Amino acid sequence: MSEDKEREVKGEGVDFSKRAFIKTALIGGIAVASGAVIAKKIVSNIPNTGLANASVSDELQQDRVMKDKEFVVMSKEEKDRMVQMFVSGYKYTA
Amino acid sequence: MKIGSIAKVIFSAAATGALILGVGKFRTEAQQEQPARPAVAAPVTDCFESREGYTARSRVENVVPEYGYPNIICSQTTGGVLWWGDPYDETIPIGDMPDIDDVTKGDYLTEDAVIKPREPQLTYFNMDPDKHCVMCHDGMTVPFPKDKKPRLITMHQDIVEDSMELMHGEGAIWCLDCHNATNRNTLIDHRGKEISFNQPQKLCGKCHGVEYRHWRMGIHGKRIGSWNAGGKKRWWLCTECHNPHTVQINRFRPLKPEPAPVLPKGMKNAAHESVHAPSAGGHGEATPAATH
Amino acid sequence: MPAEEKSKMEEVKGTTISRRQFFKEAGAISAAVAAAAASSVIAPEEAEAKTTFAEFFQNNYRLMTDEEKKEAIARLEKRYSEEFAKKVTVDGAPAMQDVLFGYALNIQKCIGCRRCVHACVKENNQSRHDTEIQWIRVLRMEKGNFTVEDMDKGYPNSPNESFGIQVGGNAYKNAGVALEGQHYYQPERVPEKDAFYFPVQCMQCEKPPCVKVCPVRTTYRDPDGIVVIDYNWCIGCRMCMGACPYWARRFDWGDPHLPAEEMNPKTHYLGNRPRMRGVVEKCTFCLQRTRKGRYTACVEVCPVGARTFGNLLDPASEVRKILDRKKVFRLKADMNTYPKFFYFID
Numbered sequence: 130m131s132e133d134k135e136r137e138v139k140g141e142g143v144d145f146s147k148r149a150f151i152k153t154a155l156i157g158g159i160a161v162a163s164g165a166v167i168a169k170k171i172v173s174n175i176p177n178t179g180l181a182n183a184s185v186s187d188e189l190q191q192d193r194v195m196k197d198k199e200f201v202v203m204s205k206e207e208k209d210r211m212v213q214m215f216v217s218g219y220k221y222t223a
Numbered sequence: 224m225k226i227g228s229i230a231k232v233i234f235s236a237a238a239t240g241a242l243i244l245g246v247g248k249f250r251t252e253a254q255q256e257q258p259a260r261p262a263v264a265a266p267v268t269d270c271f272e273s274r275e276g277y278t279a280r281s282r283v284e285n286v287v288p289e290y291g292y293p294n295i296i297c298s299q300t301t302g303g304v305l306w307w308g309d310p311y312d313e314t315i316p317i318g319d320m321p322d323i324d325d326v327t328k329g330d331y332l333t334e335d336a337v338i339k340p341r342e343p344q345l346t347y348f349n350m351d352p353d354k355h356c357v358m359c360h361d362g363m364t365v366p367f368p369k370d371k372k373p374r375l376i377t378m379h380q381d382i383v384e385d386s387m388e389l390m391h392g393e394g395a396i397w398c399l400d401c402h403n404a405t406n407r408n409t410l411i412d413h414r415g416k417e418i419s420f421n422q423p424q425k426l427c428g429k430c431h432g433v434e435y436r437h438w439r440m441g442i443h444g445k446r447i448g449s450w451n452a453g454g455k456k457r458w459w460l461c462t463e464c465h466n467p468h469t470v471q472i473n474r475f476r477p478l479k480p481e482p483a484p485v486l487p488k489g490m491k492n493a494a495h496e497s498v499h500a501p502s503a504g505g506h507g508e509a510t511p512a513a514t515h
Numbered sequence: 516m517p518a519e520e521k522s523k524m525e526e527v528k529g530t531t532i533s534r535r536q537f538f539k540e541a542g543a544i545s546a547a548v549a550a551a552a553a554s555s556v557i558a559p560e561e562a563e564a565k566t567t568f569a570e571f572f573q574n575n576y577r578l579m580t581d582e583e584k585k586e587a588i589a590r591l592e593k594r595y596s597e598e599f600a601k602k603v604t605v606d607g608a609p610a611m612q613d614v615l616f617g618y619a620l621n622i623q624k625c626i627g628c629r630r631c632v633h634a635c636v637k638e639n640n641q642s643r644h645d646t647e648i649q650w651i652r653v654l655r656m657e658k659g660n661f662t663v664e665d666m667d668k669g670y671p672n673s674p675n676e677s678f679g680i681q682v683g684g685n686a687y688k689n690a691g692v693a694l695e696g697q698h699y700y701q702p703e704r705v706p707e708k709d710a711f712y713f714p715v716q717c718m719q720c721e722k723p724p725c726v727k728v729c730p731v732r733t734t735y736r737d738p739d740g741i742v743v744i745d746y747n748w749c750i751g752c753r754m755c756m757g758a759c760p761y762w763a764r765r766f767d768w769g770d771p772h773l774p775a776e777e778m779n780p781k782t783h784y785l786g787n788r789p790r791m792r793g794v795v796e797k798c799t800f801c802l803q804r805t806r807k808g809r810y811t812a813c814v815e816v817c818p819v820g821a822r823t824f825g826n827l828l829d830p831a832s833e834v835r836k837i838l839d840r841k842k843v844f845r846l847k848a849d850m851n852t853y854p855k856f857f858y859f860i861d
Contacts, residue, residue: 184768192495220738450833459820
């Protein structure tokens with residue numbers, strides 16, 4: 130085992146280049162992959178909390194907006210004027 | 224030596240494998256965060272239109288082949304019709320009606336106004352294919368009533384549970400003011416004119432003139448089909464929304480509502496809304512009119 | 516996980532392979548793992564992945580030539596048909612001439628059954644869950660002084676028969692009924708004695724503030740008065756949502772969930788075609804129906820006939836008759852947006 134290691138450090142051994150490549154590839158692969166997994170985990174967790182908050186906020190917003198509204202009767206004149214505006218303002222543009 | 228290096232490589236490979244599995248697990252988890260689609264339940268095929276226990280409908284597939292539409296879609300929870308694929312399914316022309324004084328003359332063209340006929344839906348009516356109600360109400364089996372005096376009925380309690388409690392016209396209207404005493408296949412108006420069960424509007428309109436006019440104009444009642452004035456529409460008839468026997472208790476008989484919206488993730492309950500209930504007092508109530 | 520990767524993984528688990536082969540595989544796997552993991556961070560989500568490049572680079576619908584529109588529609592029809600495993604049609608029907616759509620709802624009749632809400636979801640292919648999207652919301656309000664009986668005799672306002680609503684015009688002083696209530700009500704039966712119900716949806720304003728604020732002009736008013744959205748061009752900035760006085764627009768925070776068997780295959784490019792994540796959507800008065808002459812899904816499903824719909828330019832239309840004859844309300848707002856959705860009482 131230790132002999133093996135020594136040879137490795139010294140750069141001895143028949144299949145040095147192959148082994149080194151595999152090692153590098155494996156370790157590098159693991160490093161990149163785990164890094165990516167962690168990054169993905171972080172990234173996907175942030176919008177999830179955000180999503181919940183955002184939906185809640187959307188939900189509450191309509192309450193808030195409607196609370197400021199008031200329901201009022203339109204007078205005959207108001208209605209007629211409005212209809213007139215719709216009719217005269219109509220323009221067909223393809 | 225060789226064993227050692229192989230062990231090392233195997234270790235690395237195992238680590239890689241674990242990582243792959245880990246990623247796999249993570250990915251599965253990620254998918255589970257987006258909850259799996261709830262299995263779509265088999266569609267409910269029987270439901271009612273407007274009045275529970277009145278106009279019963281059955282879903283028929285592919286009534287509109289162009290889009291693969293069924294005639295109707297029923298609610299999964301309340302037993303009500305929830306969507307119309309074919310608005311004219313099971314309809315016939317409304318029949319003759321006199322013009323009314325309106326820009327559209329009552330918005331009425333015989334062939335373009337259709338209804339769902341009532342007669343085919345009446346249980347007792349269809350017990351005898353030829354004689355209909357007269358099978359029993361022939362003056363012999365069941366004698367014709369001598370007067371309109373209120374009395375308990377022994378039959379038809381599925382329609383009117385307690386005839387002594389019947390309330391229409393604040394007690395002034397009785398069964399035989401609308402049902403024809405000598406020909407139970409028909410209704411009858413106050414002038415003695417026979418009216419088909421398919422055309423109750425001709426009877427109701429005799430007293431409820433404003434509603435009738437507005438119904439003819441299209442601003443009372445329900446219509447489905449095409450929106451343009453004079454286009455083909457199915458008209459709902461008076462009794463398809465109102466129960467004439469109990470209309471004074473409920474204009475519309477209360478229904479089970481469709482489910483409330485699902486609270487968004489992160490909202491535990493709808494308590495934010497209840498603060499506006501009157502019990503909380505003050506601000507939440509409708510602006511009191513008395514203050515101005 | 517891609518099938519290729521999986522099969523390789525299974526091979527790794529096997530014991531019969533040679534050392535050399537094993538090394539080769541292991542190296543390839545770690546590289547593949549790295550690539551897969553890295554790509555999962557930036558990978559487009561499923562729905563977006565299905566979007567073709569052509570779709571991605573297409574122009575704003577309003578600015579497309581007829582030929583481009585046809586192509587865009589054909590692309591979508593193909594994609595949706597594959598995705599939902601049935602024949603999906605995408606219509607591009609323009610507004611009809613001499614038609615301006617208007618809507619009227621009898622607030623006195625509405626029983627709060629929410630059938631309209633669910634008919635709309637079915638017709639317009641909204642996301643069914645996570646997040647559930649509904650274009651109509653029904654607000655339940657305590658009757659208080661605002662009773663049906665009072666409404667019947669309440670116009671014009673007088674001390675004896677007032678019900679909290681002041682006559683319109685400019686006399687806006689302590690007037691109107693504030694619209695506060697609950698959306699999540701769930702009684703056994705509706706209507707409840709002490710409540711009335713107020714459905715809210717896009718009012719297709721004649722002067723729509725949402726259109727004014729859209730930085731990419733993906734939402735615009737068509738000649739028939741419908742405010743439409745080209746979902747492909749929408750950047751999801753949500754400016755229009757903030758501008759809407761009724762908060763009638765909805766945002767797809769996540770990928771919409773629409774079961775294939777419930778998908779309505781009759782769609783319109785500017786209407787009920789399936790949406791993607793990150794776009795804004797709203798009621799279009801069912802333009803895939805109404806531009807073909809049919810009533811909206813909500814009008815047809817209302818069990819009490821509280822909803823009417825028609826052409827505001829036609830005096831014989833149901834909406835115009837209601838405007839002529841009934842007591843019509845409007846929501847008092849800071850700005851005059853002229854909604855074409857009216858609330859009325861008998």
